[in-house]
Amino acid sequence: MVYRDKYDLWLNSELIDESAKKELRDIKDEIEIEDRFYKDLEFGTGGLRGIIGMGSNRMNIYTVGKATQGLADYLLNKYKEDISVSIAYDSRIMSKEFAEAAATNLCANGIKVNLFESLRPTPMLSYTVRYLKSKAGIVITASHNPKQYNGYKAYGEDGGQVTDKAAKEIISFVQKVDDFSKIKTMSYDEAKEKKLLNIIGEDIDKSYLEKVKGLTIRKELVDKYAEELKIIYTPIHGSGNIPVRRVLKELGYKNVSIVKEQEQPDGSFTTAAYPNPEDPKVFNIALNMAKEIQPDIIFGTDPDCDRIGIVIKDNNGEYKVLTGNQTGALLTHYILSSLKELNKLPQNSVVIKTIVTTELAASIAKEYNVELIDVLTGFKYIGEKIKNFEEKGDKKYIFGFEESYGYLAGDFVRDKDAIIAAELICEMTLYYKKKGISLYDALMNLYEKFGFYKEKLISIELQGKEGQEKIGNALEYLRHSMSQSLGANRIVKKMDYKISIEKDLLSIAENRIELPKSNVLKFMLEDNSWFVVRPSGTEPKMKVYLSVTGNSLKDSEEKMEQFEKAVCEIIDRACNC
Structure with a gap:
């Protein structure tokens, strides 16, 4: 079907509402029409991601509905009964609406849904799938993309993003949804009345945060000195604001300053056109604050709080945004050296990185006789390895990271987790501070020992x-x-x-x-x-x-x-x- 035929199909369908049709009729640029309809927004190996708007190649309630109906058909074919799906969403434009559309579609298929009461980070969704024994999970987010984007990530019952085999099966069901009439739905109120829709929140938060705090390596150090660490944190208008601050507060980090201009959820990202902690510009306001506060560490999390970027001061007194590779190398060394010192490093320990991530991690792992495994780009492959280790019982996952600012310690989450990373970054910074050195010094020590990567x-x-x-x-x-x-x-x-x-x-x-x-x-x-x-x-x-x-x-x-x-x-x- 050529793009014009699809365009006309949307305009003539009784199942497309008038506001959507008006948006399409108002497009005067033929190239824009072609881009919206020359293909369907693909349900790839992780789900959907695209520009928000009407059209088959855009993120809207219809493309979300198609993806969800395909997921529902896949789940009903695979599990037959006792199926539930957990859903979370971030601060992006239309995230709540897409999450509710997905929820009511699943409920219309007889599938129970656990929907968060308000925005939550992606890693909390990963945890929730496992905690509630859901058969699948969905998070509505476009991670760090610009404001015009949103997305839809699908998770398996292990809490990891669906990997290639499962994704291909889901895609085959999504492709069969070739008509809007095949997308089932019901109202939000009806879903609640039929007890198909369950609203979740604080109980999950408490359980998750206790697990996160349990990853503290040097508990005595943190208990005694946490309040001495000066921190500036920016949630970059996203979902990390409450859980990151809460876990730090409960661990005793009292000296935490928040970038007020970037504190509240805002899908337009008014202070950061590209809400990505990889972009040094997102830290401009924090750096102005730093002139007075003189923090030990500055960090920021992206809108769905699965990535984190940190800023440190070098030996010239200038603030420097570390790369994901540098932060990952520092964390790898801190975690392995600390566990070794405390006699808590298992002999079958494993660190995992992606094929595009620094080889400095391999040198560090070798120093501690820890196996390092490379996987394809994408944290889902790290999550898949953790699942394999759990099933076979032959290796102990310690830490994993990718160059694009994603890190994970522990195995109760199966995706990159900026809340866990924030906790460990603060602990690491505190440790070096009490030894009289900065994170910059610690990084230079790694380079001197292993090479300047x-x-x-x-x-x-x-x-x-x-x-x-x-x-x-x-x-x-x-x-x-x-x-x-x-x-x-x-x-x-x-x-x-x-x-x-x-x-x-x-x-x-x-x-x-x-x-x-x-x-x-x-x-x-x-x-x-x-x-x-x-x-x-x-x-x-x-x-x-x-x-x-x-x-x-x-x-x-x-x-x-x-x-x-x-x-x-x-x-x-x-x-x-």
Whole structure:
């Protein structure tokens, strides 16, 4: 069906309300109409994410309804009876409406729903699925995307985001929902009257927060000195405000200053157009506050509170936003060294990272005789490993992280968790403070010991149908037409995760990659630098990850500058081939 036919179908359907039709009729730009209807918003391996608006390629109650009906059909086919789904939502525009639409759709299919009374962080949804023994979970969020986006993430009964096998099965059911009349629904009041809709809140909060506090490693240190730590926290208009502050308060961190301008939920993100703690601009207000407060640590959580970014002061007295790799390396070392010192580090301990995350973590893990496992990009693969460890009982998960500011300790949550990370970051900062060193000093100590690792992410935005085609063509060019060197630096290995083959370009030997297939390429060079290219799973972008290692900060910065230039030339060629 061509996009105009779909457009007309929406305009003529009795099941599409008049306000939706008016929005569509008011579009005068033909390219805009095409972009809204040239495809259906895809229920990918994690769910939906798209721009809010009417159309088959947008986030609205109809596309949410289609996805939820498919999920309902999948659950009814798999479990037959005693099915419940837990649902949470964040502060984004339409999040509550989409959550209620999903809830009433499930109830209309005879599925019981546990819906949070108000916004909650994504990791709390993960916990709730397990706590209430739900068969699935849904969280309405677009994480750190700009305000025009919203999304829909699906979770399995283990509390982790659905991974590839389950996602494919759900997608097959979603694709069968090819007519609006197949989407069942009932009113919110009817769902409550029939006791299909259960509103949840404080009981879950208490249980979850007790678990989080139980992850404190150096309890005596925190009990005795927590109130000495000076903290500035910004929720960036999201769902972290209450739970982050509550857990810190209950642990004794009394000296917590909140960025008032970013304290309240606000789906328009009026002080942060890109509400992402990876973006240094979100900390501008906090940094102004820091001039007077002189905090030991500044941190911010994204709208659904699964990512966290931190700001520290360097030895020149200047504030520096750490990368996700740097924070992850600091936490990996603090957790492993502390557990080792306290004789609490199991022999079968495992740290997990993604294939685009710093190799500094591998060096740290090796120092403590801890196994390090690489997984594909996406925290769902870390959650999947935790599930496997639990089922087999052969390994003990300690910590996992990804370069995009996601971290998780403990196994009662199966997704990245900024509340847990906030607690551990505060404890780590307090520990080093009592030893008379800063987090910056601790980071430099790691570099001095293991090498000056430097990583960088380049995001190339390519909007619309044409952009998606360009991304696909660029990956194919890199897959088949790459030279075997970058200047004088030879490429020694190529990992093609689409065909699961690692090729040694010097010996021409091939090895099987034991990971799920994904359209990702990784190139390893002779000097241990590497780069990865992949399409974003949540945004219209191609992402390029770079890594180099130097013998000083200056050396690694110079190497990165040269490496980035060489890689960008190849990427530019690939995008314009």
